[in-house]
Amino acid sequence: MAQGSNFVDYVKICCRSGHGGAGSTHLHRDKHTAKGGPDGGDGGRGGHVIVKGNAQLWTLLHLKYRKHVIAGNGDPGSSALCTGKTGRDEILEVPLGTIAKDAETGEVIFEISHDGETKILTPGGRGGLGNWHFKTSTQQTPRFAQPGEPGQEVWNILELKLLADVGLVGFPNAGKSTLLSVVSAAKPEIADYAFTTLVPNLGIVSYRDNKSFVMADIPGIIEGASQGKGLGFRFLRHIERNSVLLFMVPADTTRTITQEYEILQHELQEYNPELMHKPRVLAITKSDMLDDELTEEMKQQVPKGIPYVFISSVAQKNLDKLKDLLWQAINQ
Template sequence: MSQGSNFVDYVKICCRSGHGGAGSAHLHRDKHTSMGGPDGGDGGRGGHIVLRGSTNVWTLLHLKYRKHVIAENGEPGGSGLKSGRNGKDDILEVPLGTIAKDAETGEVLFEITKDGETKILTAGGRGGLGNWHFKTPTLQTPRFSQPGEPGKEEWMILELKVLADVGLVGFPNAGKSTLLSVVSAAKPEIADYPFTTLVPNLGIVSYRDSRSFVMADIPGIIEGASKGKGLGFRFLRHIERNSVLLFMIPADTSRSVNEEFAILLRELQEYNPELMHKPKVLAITKSDMLDEELTAEMKKDLPAIPYVFISSVAQKGLTELKDMLWKAINE
């Protein structure tokens, strides 16, 4: 199974939380008392459906085939003020960066960002109160109790946004996967045609003094991605979470570097203007093809952001690039 087929960043699930147990309407009886006061216990609450962040899962694949998530019902209350047992919660482990949305309204409910963090996705029904709650000076033996609250059934959407320090931004075939495979231990699929990368590939880049940062190869943007062309939206979603954007433009681009940078920037701006505030670094890739004269010529017309000429294949400029990225991440 390639990484492409098991990276799932969107699932829609039907969540059914447990019903609350009914309260008991029992009246106390023993061999001395034939007709005592109320001693009915409360019902237990229905089970919640809970999301828990985990660093051990990095995709929503395990939920893809689980269309229905059903939590347990609460038990009814008993005599002698015994409360019913709470229904068991159904806990779903999700990767960090998972966002929960209401499928009907599209409203974002919350996001899971820390390991071990838990949030209730669909709450269970409350247990009903037993009859002893309803005793008053004028009503000594209430013969009624509360029913449990029903659980909820609702469709939810879980979406994953990859959390990384550096996001690679560029058109297909700009050399992003190659760079990732050279500077980290990630093994993305690489081929010499556009759209090889259809899922975000994450790699840990080791840096000086055993420090490291996470780099994400986000699938190539195509012009019009912000309007949902191709698979654009799903890809751009992952860029929102990266703290530094590394623009990668090949030295042999058919346009000028400036033009290509402007198009990429426009796509990001149209999708989400807030992306404009992220630190940006430019890498001109495949620059082993350039001689000094060409390099000097290109430098005259580059965007006003930190830039570096690199070649992943010839291992050129990679240390400089890491230094620039480390600086940008930590500023």
């Protein structure tokens, strides 16, 4: 799990923005002026906690052990209408596809989807106004100014949804990791038992004429995942961001291909009905064990209206045909 343990897709952090600086109550004095008017400057704004998109990052690992993020306080105003210095902003760099939520209400605050995009997660307090703002014709030397606004302390959640062109959807042990390891340079952990993959793996699949697309091996769905059974929600969250879904059903399934496909569809629909509109391709895996007669028989079981292909990752059977189908679906 050495590679997998670096994949962090959820962090909870306490963000504290800076207090605004107080306004100044200074009255103008110099060698020519014994009793000048108010010239106290405004306080500086407190530092914001800002989230910034960085296309070079794939995971939230760098924030995993950073529980508290504290921005700087604004400086108070001073004489001669000088505004105090703004507090230091804290900038958290995150991968694209990161969503910020309020930890208490679960409400989504914003989403970062472009490189270099910045959003304020916790705004700093405003600086207080200096006494010169309060000068009137009847009160020419106000000896008061506004205090700065306090900063905020909020618990937030940062959550990552993977951005990939193709998401692999299937029950555990359907051959998703094996396919990814064969068609890309990714090295997911593979073994002949369910739930080998506990974190999503990404691989870049090269296609004809130097083209390529990104494929994500999402951990296997189990029946009931949409109710949160197992690690259901965490897995399904990543499927939302893929543009094409590749359904994978092993040839040695105990159910028919249509039954297995419909259960997978049902889990996706229960979780998020919008997923039903994504283009999809069906791959019947482990088909190196089928002879021609069995293959013809199984073709009768394939659900109608979905492009499909019988593949074997181990025997490298029909993988180019599968890439063609996926490329067509991505560029539809």
